Amino acid sequence: MIKSLVNFFKKKNDIGVTEDDLINTKRALQNINRLSEQLDEENFCRMFNSTLNVFDLDISNQEKAKRILAKSQVFGGMGSWNDSPGYEAYRLGIQKEYEEVTEELYKQRSILQEKISFSEKNQLLKIKEETNMEINVDRQSICMGDDMESHAKLYEISDTTTFLELFTKLIEDNYFPYTGKNNIVWVLRFNGKDIIAWKTRENKFIEYNETSYLVSKDQEIIPTVVFKYYSSFKEWEEKNKY
Numbered sequence: 001m002i003k004s005l006v007n008f009f010k011k012k013n014d015i016g017v018t019e020d021d022l023i024n025t026k027r028a029l030q031n032i033n034r035l036s037e038q039l040d041e042e043n044f045c046r047m048f049n050s051t052l053n054v055f056d057l058d059i060s061n062q063e064k065a066k067r068i069l070a071k072s073q074v075f076g077g078m079g080s081w082n083d084s085p086g087y088e089a090y091r092l093g094i095q096k097e098y099e100e101v102t103e104e105l106y107k108q109r110s111i112l113q114e115k116i117s118f119s120e121k122n123q124l125l126k127i128k129e130e131t132n133m134e135i136n137v138d139r140q141s142i143c144m145g146d147d148m149e150s151h152a153k154l155y156e157i158s159d160t161t162t163f164l165e166l167f168t169k170l171i172e173d174n175y176f177p178y179t180g181k182n183n184i185v186w187v188l189r190f191n192g193k194d195i196i197a198w199k200t201r202e203n204k205f206i207e208y209n210e211t212s213y214l215v216s217k218d219q220e221i222i223p224t225v226v227f228k229y230y231s232s233f234k235e236w237e238e239k240n241k242y
Helices: 002-012 017-039 042-056 062-073 084-092 093-130 163-174 233-240
Strands: 133-141 153-158 183-192 193-199 204-209 223-232
Touching: 017 042, 017 062, 017 223, 042 062, 062 093, 093 163, 133 163, 153 163, 163 183, 163 193, 163 204, 183 204, 183 233, 193 233, 223 233
Parallel strands: 133 223
Antiparallel strands: 133 153, 183 193, 183 223, 193 204
């Protein structure tokens, strides 16, 4: 049974709870309910009938499936459907029918659980995709030794991240090389424009313009932020005349 479920999920877990899922589950509940009546299991009859009433509600398939699962939790240990009903079916010589309807309901419950779980995970991923974006980050090398490897990195950030927040995050991640007490300046450039300068010795940021949100996710290509290096504040000041 487990193997058949795995094969089923490989083909079906890309969609939510369908009408066919509910029809098959209803059939499984009706079959096990008839057997519970035959076994004179009044408590289980009430549970199955209560579960069957869910199919008449005017709610979504997903919500129906959740309520069906909540009301049909009959499998387990002592006192469950696996306990005395199984023994009574054996005593009456209908053990095969008992095993068939039990497996049928177990399978349909497993399918609903998997569909609900997969759907909820997809919703979370969709929310993440809608609120996160990727951005390329690169910087100049400060010396020949620093030029031995690429500084290009791919970062995932919120689409409401500001340039200043990105700059601060990269500093915290030690993206920029240690330069002692030298008063160097790093400038964040985006779309060919200087956005923010960072005076490292003073740990002070200078924003060329009011910092807006980083970039729209509507762009078709991954945006790129580049950091330009100035060996001293004086060099930066002369070139920028800030």
